[in-house]
Every structure is written in C-alpha cells, then in structure tokens.
Amino acid sequence: MKPELKIFKIGGGIIDHEPDLLEFLRLFSEISRPKILVHGGGKGASEMMSRLGIAPRMVSGRRITDAATLELVTMYYAGKTNKQIVAALQSYGVNALGVSGADGNVIRAVKRSVREVDYGFVGDLSEASVDGGLIHQFLTLGLTPVFCAITHDGQGQLLNTNADTIAASVAKSLSQQYSVALHFCFEKNGVLADFNDEQSVISKITPESYDELKARKIISDGMLPKLENAFEALHFGVKKVIVEHALHINGELKTTLCLT
Numbered sequence: 001m002k003p004e005l006k007i008f009k010i011g012g013g014i015i016d017h018e019p020d021l022l023e024f025l026r027l028f029s030e031i032s033r034p035k036i037l038v039h040g041g042g043k044g045a046s047e048m049m050s051r052l053g054i055a056p057r058m059v060s061g062r063r064i065t066d067a068a069t070l071e072l073v074t075m076y077y078a079g080k081t082n083k084q085i086v087a088a089l090q091s092y093g094v095n096a097l098g099v100s101g102a103d104g105n106v107i108r109a110v111k112r113s114v115r116e117v118d119y120g121f122v123g124d125l126s127e128a129s130v131d132g133g134l135i136h137q138f139l140t141l142g143l144t145p146v147f148c149a150i151t152h153d154g155q156g157q158l159l160n161t162n163a164d165t166i167a168a169s170v171a172k173s174l175s176q177q178y179s180v181a182l183h184f185c186f187e188k189n190g191v192l193a194d195f196n197d198e199q200s201v202i203s204k205i206t207p208e209s210y211d212e213l214k215a216r217k218i219i220s221d222g223m224l225p226k227l228e229n230a231f232e233a234l235h236f237g238v239k240k241v242i243v244e245h246a247l248h249i250n251g252e253l254k255t256t257l258c259l260t
C-alpha cells in the first residue's frame with residue numbers, strides 16, 4: 001500500500017486576511033506528515049500593483065505578466081508571502097521549507113507561447129516539469145515543502161505560474177509513490193450551487209456534471225481553471241481532490257471531485 005500524502009493549496013482570499021491565514025496554518029500544522037502546502041496570493045499582488053500604479057490584467061484566470069509585474073510578483077509570492085508562511089509554520093512546530101520552482105530545479109516551466117494573447121512571463125507546466133523525486137527526498141528528511149507561484153525556465157528566466165496548476169502538477173508528480181489527496185482551500189464552503197448561499201455546497205462533481213454547471217454559469221471565473229486542474233490531477237492518478245473552506249478542513253461541507 002502506498003503511503004498517504006496530503007497536499008493543500010490556499011489562495012489570495014485567505015492569504016490576504018492575516019487572522020484567517022494564521023488560523024489555516026495552525027490547522028495545517030496539526031495534520032500529520034507527510035504534507036505539502038502550495039500558496040498563491042493573486043489578490044494581494046493585484047492590490048499591491050494598483051497601489052504602485054500598475055494596472056493588473058487577468059485573462060482566463062491567468063495574469064498578464066510583463067517585466068515590471070514579474071519583478072513585483074516575485075517579491076510578493078517568493079519573498080514576503082512565502083517567507084511569512086514558512087516563519088508562521090515554524091512557530092507552530094512545522095519544519096517548513098519554502099521553495100520556488102528554481103530552488104533545486106524543482107519546477108521547470110516553459111514560457112507560454114504567444115497565440116491570441118501575449119501573457120508575457122507566464123510559465124506552463126508539462127509532465128516532466130516537477131521533480132517528484134526531489135520532493136520525496138524533502139519529505140523523507142521530515143521537511144514540509146511550501147511552494148509559491150514562481151517557477152523558472154532553466155535559462156535564468158523566472159516565470160509566474162498559476163498556483164492551482166502548481167498544486168495539481170506537484171500532486172501528479174507524486175501520485176506513483178503516494179496515495180495523494182489534493183485539497184483546494186479557499187474562503188467558501190466548496191463549490192456552491194447558489195453563490196450567495198454558503199450552505200448550497202455541491203457535494204460531488206463529475207466531468208459530466210461539471211460541463212452542465214459550466215453551461216448553466218453556476219461555475220465561473222477562477223473556479224473554472226481550478227476544477228480543470230482538479231480533473232486533470234484525477235486523470236493522472238491523484239487519489240482524491242476536494243474543494244473546501246480553508247478554516248474547515250476535513251469538515252462536513254466540501255465538494256469532492258470524481259471521474260465517474
């Protein structure tokens with residue numbers, strides 16, 4: 001039997017609200033090892049950009065990342081956010097190791113090619129992008145890796161990669177060795193049938209019901225790439241994918257994704 005591995009992803013809605021972030025990290029610290037945390041921070045990055053007079057631009061849930069934006073998101077994701085999370089986890093007794101994709105060459109990406117949209121310095125991931133063997137070694141050493149949304153191309157260029165994509169790719173890369181449960185945690189109770197009703201959590205979504213929910217516009221915005229990443233992870237052997245509230249991890253209300 002494969003050992004269990006839990007991977008949690010948190011996004012900007014939680015990271016930006018310090019009490020919620022600290023409470024999530026406390027709950028995360030109580031989860032047994034091996035475990036991994038992946039964080040985004042898109043909301044705070046957009047706010048910081050606006051304060052500095054750079055207009056944030058998103059297309060299909062991905063940030064258009066010019067040179068000035070890359071500089072800022074590198075400081076914000078790989079610097080401030082990653083290190084604050086690592087320091088908080090250390091204070092809760094978790095031996096966290098903060099990494100970008102460049103550290104140990106753990107995630108190598110390819111700059112997104114220009115088609116209808118030029119995304120700039122945005123990195124896409126492929127099957128070979130994540131070094132699951134190195135992550136396994138970190139876990140064996142008793143470390144808890146904390147990934148940010150910055151990757152590299154191996155030629156010296158840093159790239160901005162969607163954090164949901166990083167979480168799904170890290171999960172896929174470890175699914176041969178571990179029985180992986182991937183938890184997408186955010187500020188709602190799960191995927192909601194009625195956006196204004198936190199009790200209306202859809203308990204199970206299959207690829208068929210996903211298509212229907214999408215057509216009826218019940219699922220939109222950032223939830224679309226999140227669920228597409230989730231189904232892709234299941235297709236590649238990840239055991240379980242859950243969408244849930246960051247402050248009620250493993251609670252009653254949650255959305256479980258299934259292939260059938």
Ligand SMILES: Nc1ncnc2c1ncn2[C@@H]1O[C@H](COP(=O)(O)OP(=O)(O)O)[C@@H](O)[C@H]1O
Binds near residue numbers: 012041185219
């Ligand atoms: N049916 C739905 N249920 C819950 N959230 C939804 C739904 N449809 C769209 N969303 C949106 O998806 C967002 C989550 O995706 P995203 O903004 O990428 O979050 P994160 O930064 O946590 O990854 C929610 O904040 C919400 O605005």
Ligand SMILES: CC(=O)N[C@@H](CCC(=O)OP(=O)(O)O)C(=O)O
Binds near residue numbers: 011039043063073160
């Ligand atoms: C290319 C791209 O879109 N990168 C994302 C990375 C951060 C992220 O994914 O943050 P959340 O998880 O909080 O949304 C961005 O800059 O917004």
